[in-house]
Amino acid sequence: MPRKAKSDAGRSELESFVLGLVWQLGPCSPYELRAHMARSPSTQWSASAGAIYPLVRRLEASALLVSATARTGQRKRREYRITPAGVRALRKWIGPPLSDVVTVAHDPLRTRARFLALLTPAQRLAWLEAARKALDQVEAQVQAWHRELADPADPFASCMTRSGELDVAGRRQWLQAVRKAAKR
Amino acid sequence: MPRKAKSDAGRSELESFVLGLVWQLGPCSPYELRAHMARSPSTQWSASAGAIYPLVRRLEASALLVSATARTGQRKRREYRITPAGVRALRKWIGPPLSDVVTVAHDPLRTRARFLALLTPAQRLAWLEAARKALDQVEAQVQAWHRELADPADPFASCMTRSGELDVAGRRQWLQAVRKAAKR
């Protein structure tokens, strides 16, 4: 999709998220940011170079990040740190207020379910089965990620995966309701 | 954000959704589509004219929709109907397969929670309280929508709102987990 209305002072959700990531990971290169995002099971952003490199430059231009050249062995890289202004911006973005932030979640599965009446009863059952299996896979993925994380330092990190688990559980329960509706 | 990878044969999620809406509502004008989308509590799409009018034209160019001029009283409007090819495309989009469709949901609340460690304990409690209230509001909105709908003809319609309710319930439960983590 195209850019949603920017939530805060002209900063997109991705920009704020990356800002937070720099705060969380400490000094790090765009490459590391990209790698970190690619590891997470979230499909929200592609972590493409074309997104990240211009983005961190924008944040530096806004003085929310500063950069310096760093080395590991002989390899050079550009390392970004968050500035006090960056921390302030991040805190403001986190909120409250949250009224504009909390909305009904977008779920492509639900979007499709809206048109289940188009299918034959047999096709509907097949669809429901496929949905269940797909949810299983996502759950496995989330749990694998959870195991991989296991950072006792930040108690909120494990909450992230818990969110994914509850999300899947809720949708599974919802599938039950759909199944019931399909049977009538 | 920018356009996600188009899920099907070059059609965006919005395009397929609108195609389904035309199927569901029967012959209707872009104006009606826009009004219908604006009534729903979903914030996924803005239902802006700049999105819808070019979109239905694209779908017509692909022969998934056909249009004709219609009248209510003296008022003229352009009415779109779905074609057999459109129905086929819609059915294909619904799936299965669903493996590419089902992912961990994007939740801006969760995104922000990731950085709760940045706040003071007092701020965290305030944040959690604000989140709870915001969820309450969303739930009320969903339930109002549910009452408004109440279409006994399509049993899947009421499943849509049920999804929203379960979604909110899951996130509320998740907030509990975060609260617990915050107390440690």
Add this chain to the structure above:
DNA sequence: CCGCTCATGTAACTGGTTACATGATTTA
């Protein structure tokens, strides 16, 4: 006749996507 809703569009913008390009350093 005035204001409101119906109804259809266009124009400029933009941030993220895909895809491509390049080079340096490490490892086998």
Add this chain to the structure above:
DNA sequence: TAAATCATGTAACCAGTTACATGAGCGG
């Protein structure tokens, strides 16, 4: 020395966003 990884970028594209513009018909 060849392949893989680290590392940084650019270029073209594009769908959806905001904002603006216009006019017809209907109700009071």
